[in-house]
Amino acid sequence: MTTLPKPQKIPKIAIAAKVFHWINIVSLLTMLTSGLQIYNANPVFGGRAGLHIPPIFALGGWLAGGRHWHFAAMWVFSLNLLWYGIFVLVTRRWRHRYVGLLDIKALQKSQNPKRLTFAWHRIAYTSIIPILLFAIFTGIGMYKPAQFPWIVDFFGSWQALRIVHFATVPLVIIFAFVHSYLARKVGGTEFTESMFW
Template identity: 65%
Template sequence: MDSSVSSQRPKSRPKSSQAIFAKIFHWINLISLSLMISSGLQIYNSNPVFGGRAGWQFPSIFLLGGWLAGGRHWHFAAMWLFAINLLFYGTYIFITRRWKHRFLSSSDISAIQKSQNIKRKTYAWHKLAYTAIIPILLLPLLSGLGMYKPAQLHWIVDFFGSWQALRVVHFIFVPTVIIFAVIHSLLSLKVGGSRLIKSIFL
């Protein structure tokens, strides 16, 4: 074969790849969050935060559990899966020191404020979103524990100000995590294209 012809062939772009633990973490997160959101909406419909039982109801297609107790059982089961998954992945990124490449640094803040390099700025925003997910994921766990054991963990209820405020904060997690997922996906597309998104789950 003519070497000049082979040299003119376009080189294949390297495939994006993710560590197996990152794939497992994302899959378990996706499953557990879906279960928690759908069962949480079932709990909301059975005892709404806003407007009492006569308040606005979510369509049954989005619900899991069938009734209040069923929704609670699914919700707590998924919560343990979600919490253990976060614990194991947090330990993993700490031991492997992947946090140095994932979380926001002072140079990233500077890039967001001053950099003229679009790719560098996009990457910095991506790391900001990755860092912001920590309180976003931990807040529903904290508020959920306060709702589950208000007498034993009364300091959590006191931290949020009142029982009603605690429930509102816990419920607001649903639109917050959905908005974050959309932003996280869009930034991932800008940083690594569709190959990066596929590499996270495949």
């Protein structure tokens, strides 16, 4: 007589995590599309003769409109990160979210594919923190250069500041895909969807 394998139990996702994910998606999409509108006004690479993004992908209609949308979404995104960071700290979820010495050892020695996936996921989770901080830090420098000239000075020039800010965008997008892929690999489609519903 054969026994059927037990169905995999899907971890319960806190409502705070669901809200966090939804706010992140909406604010990130708003920042991405409005950022493309800002980029079109004076492309980072190539000046006014550089590559222009089709208007259908840009939010705001013109430079000032793009800036209004971008900075509004930036505040929503930043405050969302702040309150979720406090939530993770208070509930001690940080112990299971971020990379540790055991994860590094697992990558070197473990043959367990699930353990390796968890290790890579924690590495991704940890690596996105400095990327997001750079995105916010450079964004503030571009938003209020008169109030924070030392941010511009830190990067050496206005153009260097813009390039660093622009470079964080594909890194955040790559993280989103890697995060989704690794979550699906561990818990399947049902687990990934449980992050939102």
